[in-house]
Amino acid sequence: MTKAAGLPAHLAHPFSPAGRIDPYPAYAWLRTHDPVHRDPMTGMWLVTGYADCAALLKDPAFSAASGQRERSRDDDLPVSMLTTDGLDHTRLRAPGALLLGPAALASVADAIAADADALLDRAVERGVPVDAVEELGAPLATAVLARLFGLSEDGRATLAALARAASVNLDPLAPPQIARVGRAAMGELTRFLDAHTDRADPHCPLGRLAADTRLTRQEMLGVLGLAVVGGWQPLAEAVGNALYWLLPRPEVRAALRAGGRDAADTAVDELLRLEAPIPFTARVTVHDAELPGGRVPAGQRVLAVLAAANRDPAVFADPDGLVWDRRPNPHLAFGGGPHFCLAARLVKQSGATLLGRIVRRFPEAVIAGPDPRWAPSLIPRRLTALPVDLGTDVPDAGSRDAGVPDAAGLQDAHA
Template identity: 35%
Template sequence: MPAYSPSPASRSATTGFDPSDAAHLRAPYPIFERMREAGPVHWSPEISGWLVLGWAEVQQMVSTPEVFSANRLTPVVERLPEAARATAGDVLRWLSIWMVFQDPPEHTRVRRHMLSVINPRTVGSLREPVQEVTDLLLDRLPRDEPFDFYTQFGLKLPGFVVMDLLGVPRDRLAEVKSWSDEMMLFIGSSRKVTDKYSRAKHGAQSMSELFRELIAQRRAEPRDDALTRMISHEVAGETLTDDELIASMMMIANGAQETTAHLLSNSLLALRAHPDQFAALSEDREQLIPTAVEELLRYDGPVLSTARLAVADSELGGQRIAAGERVFGLLVAANRDPAVFADPAGLDLRRKPNKHLSFSSGVHFCLGAPLARLEAQIALGEIVTRFPGYEFAEPLENVPWTNSMVARGPTRLPIRWGR
């Protein structure tokens, strides 16, 4: 497989976006706008891969797995130092089974099983439990002193919901989140973390042990819950293996928490920066909240990019992409493409239609999208109603943002509810 480098004719197509720069992570949109003016696809020396900013080009990228494969783990292994391969191998064993790193037909087979527990019908039945968790967490938060919204509410709401769904005791949430964070050191970025492979291995081993115990418990004593349905569900007479079940539980636990937490945090930032839109939502919460959540997903979504590996020579956005090169679809940039969205830098909670790509598209459209939408609608509706005077407890320029090419959002968000 060739080394990651652009074709000679494209070598000048470099970018000004540096994902290791805190200022760029906090406010990437002016940079993306300047890049888009020069073209929808750029080579990035900072990440040794292509950045795709155009809506149509991102759609093409995520919709053609025969050219742009989701299985991008093999080159990761090939580039690892020999000393790290054994340690990383234990993590890759699990990641290789994750549905998000698979192409059809294997992806299709696993997704059919997962749809038995995460689909619009089952998510609809979770409205009352999500409301109960939302109320429980909001009631526990301090009224007269600052608190970290991201950790004390943002992570806990989807965490509690998905832990209940998978049958994991709520008091294990902090452990599972820490193990998930360790695994994500392998995926998201973390180039400056020297022990990331050993930490990722620890996270993978710890989660697999817990989830294997839970699966064994359900096999011995089946319940009317999502985990039992995952274990027993058949497609063409076949069920998921224990390893596939564990890997799927890892993927759900990982994807359900951080992305929804960032969606909520980013939404509070966006609403406070647009008082007219906040006022409109406050005045017409029931009618406006569904389209408001879609617009907040578009305006500053919780996923920066989705990555693929080119497995065939191709052309994208006027650039020649060689087999073996990495391609990053910048979802948040595509969501502000003026060719698709009027006033793309503006926040319009009544925007229709809204063809944002925050949940990606094609065969890898986010399985958890219905649940994330439900959680955001309920949580933001309650916050706007209960705490219309919320304010940030420190200058936003002091708030750090996630160092990742995957997740997008602050790693903490100090808030005071106010009056």
Template identity: 30%
Template sequence: MSRSAPGAAPESVVPDLTDLDLFVRGFPYDAFARLREQAPVWWHEPTAHTPAGEGFWVVSRYRDVVGAGGDTATFSSDGTAVRDGGGTLIEDLPAGLAPGHMLNMTDPPRHPKLRRLLHASVAPRVLARIEDDLRERAVRIVDAAVAKGECDFLLDVAAELPLQAVAQLLGVPQQDRHRLFEWATATLDYADRDLGEVTELSRRALSEMQDYGRALLERKRADPGDDLMSVAATATIDDEPLADLDQRMVFSLLLAAGSETTRNAIAGGMLAFAECTGIWEDLHADRTLLAPAVEEILRWTSPTPYNRRTATADVELAGVRIRAGEKVTLWWASANRDAAVFPDPDTFDIRRTPNPHVAFGRGPHFCLGSVLARMEIRVVLEALLDRVAGFEVVGPVERVRSNKHTGIRRLPMRLEPR
């Protein structure tokens, strides 16, 4: 039986959110619409796919997602103070690994101290200095894709600029960026495994990525520059240098976040343009729509569909009692389709304003790279608008088998030069 409030959506009409095959067909927006209406805080019973056979709470309504996301005292990103494992995935990560050490899996007072160390390198005034370089890179990337005629838009365009940018910001040689891509993809991809499982491929990729990160950090300690890994290698918190594990977690997080989420927003945005007749022409005719178009792409694609928290105390949310130590999942993708906040939420509308989406989260854990992500999406769109008159999808769209990343694995497209 569901532990949600009376009138809760029966399990028969809500799919198993831990069955990753569900997400290969796209995010289950219809199921979340039912949840927002009938059971905005819903207990997901464990299934054969659920890690450790432990259920979790599903928070789907905008106001509840935002409220819980801003309450770090009650809804912990670490979680290991009240249970043996924690973190921001449905599956527990062991205490002493990422929880408490990776930026997005820490709580105050540790979290704001780590965040301040990295913020200076991705502040708007700093990123403004690399915008022209990103724009030139985007032009070269788009020109190469247009010259091919037919391309895999995900690999040839959407992934390439974020990958080049994250390599530059981390202080990684550009010739190594595709190795980083392969490692990040293997560690985040569930194509051949279920939640909580590892395969030889994912284990090897993680090991190679960690070895690379260690060697990179050693070089930065010996010869620091102005990149993010130099910051991690030489910074101190409370007059103490960052522990080796903390430094490696900075590398792992920034590599994954910097390459995965933005590429999925760009690819998903292009797919939306392809599916919505006339909108690309509207944007080409009126470039003032570019800024709201970027925001709508972020709302529409919601590259990170959920983050998990752990309740640190018994608490009531939307009339439902949550117990200390229980897992609570905040579904940003569902909040971004809440009709109470977004009129006609299932329409891709590049004129939508205001657009208070939560694609970057909300509260103290608001995405550190939001300014960079918006810039990357914008400069890619600019290059496409200048060089592409039309486009069409010319083969099956393959989506990522994951409930943690709303991603596209393959997007075959034909680009018509302008």
């Protein structure tokens, strides 16, 4: 295949200031004309077709560990599932399920539901438009991790601040000065988790992970740090991104109210497909690799552009629209293959818990003020703010249970 020199002049590069706001026109052109594209602006390969991304994520020729070592930073991330491949990755991932697997999430499901209710109760008490990004998404993400870690209320503010600062480590293209901030925050986060682990309730998910003898202390802390970096930010931003699509569509909200928990679970998958907080993942080819859309030589930096693959019309009918009951929905918002995000279940089930309650309790909720703006960041894909007028609270006998995954639902959900 002959590689195109670059995008047409009328399209903003997806990493340019304008392209970061709306990368989808450029993604669509690349996906159609050059799905395995050598990008002259970055020197990287941008893989945008669904078939190509799905194949890349499963192919050991594309190394995640090497992808992380090629980041724009002058240090190494802690050893974790993100920075290892093959047998080392598998060895670390299995104990990680003690923290993020079905049983761990089921053990805190009721507490997370109570946290979601408390967030919405506080929003009602304030009586003003609530910023869904800062006042719903971020506190929910903090509450979920605090439950898994067995943190007291006093530790939540520290966790939230460190999680936000360390989340820059998700971005493989972060400028050096931003990467330095992320490095420092990751060190502080590791020290915070290290100190807390010795005090953790042995019956909480963190306590069970800490007692597992398969990992060294540093490996265990690496898993914890990745859970924060890979779980907090995606969940925090997914709430605002989802409500951006959901609130202007009263017919979808009515269907979710009628459908209960199963409908909320299905809708969250679709909302993540449309606006994945983590739009791409980095790899490096350890040898020449063939993808359906083209060949990538050895030693190349590659981005699997998940956000582009998730809107591939070859896989998804009406790819740019919200089809809330889409089934099957094989989106790649959490990656795929051996490195499929271990926090996927956390993000999906916690998001469904909160969104199910919002559509049930606040049938008149609307976006308040001018059109929301997308932040000029590559990772995460997020809104700068999303002011929401919740309208009238309509509590009823089933409002706090409808649309909320219970322990059984968490165990049965697809990983």
